[in-house]
Amino acid sequence: MTPASTPPAPTSVDEVIALVRAHAGPLAAERVALDEALGRVLRETVTAPEDQPPFDRSAMDGFAVRLDDDSTVFRIVERIRAGEWRPRELEWGQAVQIATGGALPGDGLQVVIKEETSVEGDRLTVHRRGPERCIRFRGEDARAGWTLVAAGTRLLPGTLGLLAGIGHPQPLVSRRPRVLHLVTGNEIVPPERTPETGQIRDSNSTLVRAFLAQWGIAPEQLRAPEERAAARAEIRNSESDQPPWNLLLISGGASVGPHDFTASLLEELGFVLHVRRTTTRPGKPMLFGSRAEALAFGLPGNPLAHFVCLNLYVRQAIDAFSGLAPRSGFVPGRLAVEFLDAPNPRETLWPARLAPGVDGTGLTPLPWRSSGDLTALATANALVRIPPHTGGLAAGAVVEYLATSPDA
Ligand code: AMP
Numbered sequence: 141m142t143p144a145s146t147p148p149a150p151t152s153v154d155e156v157i158a159l160v161r162a163h164a165g166p167l168a169a170e171r172v173a174l175d176e177a178l179g180r181v182l183r184e185t186v187t188a189p190e191d192q193p194p195f196d197r198s199a200m201d202g203f204a205v206r207l208d209d210d211s212t213v214f215r216i217v218e219r220i221r222a223g224e225w226r227p228r229e230l231e232w233g234q235a236v237q238i239a240t241g242g243a244l245p246g247d248g249l250q251v252v253i254k255e256e257t258s259v260e261g262d263r264l265t266v267h268r269r270g271p272e273r274c275i276r277f278r279g280e281d282a283r284a285g286w287t288l289v290a291a292g293t294r295l296l297p298g299t300l301g302l303l304a305g306i307g308h309p310q311p312l313v314s315r316r317p318r319v320l321h322l323v324t325g326n327e328i329v330p331p332e333r334t335p336e337t338g339q340i341r342d343s344n345s346t347l348v349r350a351f352l353a354q355w356g357i358a359p360e361q362l363r364a365p366e367e368r369a370a371a372r373a374e375i376r377n378s379e380s381d382q383p384p385w386n387l388l389l390i391s392g393g394a395s396v397g398p399h400d401f402t403a404s405l406l407e408e409l410g411f412v413l414h415v416r417r418t419t420t421r422p423g424k425p426m427l428f429g430s431r432a433e434a435l436a437f438g439l440p441g442n443p444l445a446h447f448v449c450l451n452l453y454v455r456q457a458i459d460a461f462s463g464l465a466p467r468s469g470f471v472p473g474r475l476a477v478e479f480l481d482a483p484n485p486r487e488t489l490w491p492a493r494l495a496p497g498v499d500g501t502g503l504t505p506l507p508w509r510s511s512g513d514l515t516a517l518a519t520a521n522a523l524v525r526i527p528p529h530t531g532g533l534a535a536g537a538v539v540e541y542l543a544t545s546p547d548a
Pocket residue numbers: 323324325327328340341342343344345391392393394395397400439440441442443512
């Protein structure tokens with residue numbers, strides 16, 4: 141065991157991700173209405189309760205006639221609108237007008253499409269008749285009992301439409317984590333306020349809220365008093381609420397300055413710290429700890445570092461809470477332009493704009509000057525992984541990147 145006085149070694153991106161995944165597990169499951177379920181992860185396997193479609197339906201607007209009837213002139217004996225079902229045995233020379241989606245009146249039929257016919261009163265003349273029956277047969281999409289959505293699937297708009305279509309209005313999904321966010325820093329003022337010299341506007345509270353809103357999570361946010369004992373009392377106070385929070389995020393104070401109390405605060409609260417700093421830029425001072433089921437992050441106050449740590453690490457915790465299988469999220473892509481930077485001994489997570497190019501993907505690294513520089517976040521939708529000691533990379537070079545937005 142490492143003695144407490146020995147500074148722990150800095151941790152790499154992959155190690156931090158592995159540590160987060162090792163300490164985070166799926167939260168309890170609950171049934172929610174479909175309108176509450178977007179983006180949640182399914183915790184049951186959903187099978188088709190009946191054949192899909194459940195009855196033979198017309199695929200087109202037209203006329204149902206017997207398949208074995210090669211007449212060209214028919215008498216229209218019935219008109220069926222979508223939503224109606226009037227079973228009947230058709231005789232030779234009889235046709236039933238039917239709308240798209242209408243239930244076929246019987247078996248052994250073909251729908252002749254309207255465009256290939258002409259009608260005068262109840263007399264139907266068929267001009268052309270192809271081999272296509274224009275029927276969506278019962279069970280052709282799925283048979284009763286087939287698996288339609290596997291456990292572990294993230295529910296997207298299309299999945300929700302499918303669940304509605306099969307009559308599964310209360311899917312079993314992972315509960316959303318309860319998140320407590322504490323923002324620290326004597327210098328920060330709310331975005332509405334004009335800062336005095338030395339003060340800066342609090343951008344991190346908004347960033348954290350918007351980041352979590354992507355999963356429908358609304359954090360409780362506290363402005364921490366500039367004093368550890370008072371901050372601790374506020375957190376302890378919120379711990380009496382039920383259900384207990386699953387994730388504690390503390391913005392700022394993660395480093396070693398005289399007022400940086402996040403590490404000791406977390407330890408006083410009973411968290412075991414697994415990460416104290418990382419080998420990456422931005423985001424070097426970063427704390428990650430666990431206490432029973434709860435996780436905590438101390439995020440460096442600089443806004444760009446915040447953005448990086450939220451997307452790289454906090455996202456892993458959210459995925460684990462929802463029961464998604466571990467994956468780093470990094471995928472290969474290509475630089476759209478040449479990349480130039482002074483070689484840096486640390487791995488860099490570089491904000492970039494990903495726009496689909498002719499040959500797959502095109503990543504444009506965006507300029508940033510320091511981890512306090514928010515300007516790149518105007519358009520960043522990805523983080524490119526620049527290995528340590530990298531100077532230039534040619535346009536077209538293959539890199540790893542992490543999408544930070546669904547449009548990347
Ligand atoms: P800290 O991690 O507390 O040492 O803060 C590092 C830098 O981030 C300092 O320049 C802070 O002023 C800045 N910072 C801290 N909190 C925020 C915040 N909520 N919004 C914007 N910048 C912040």
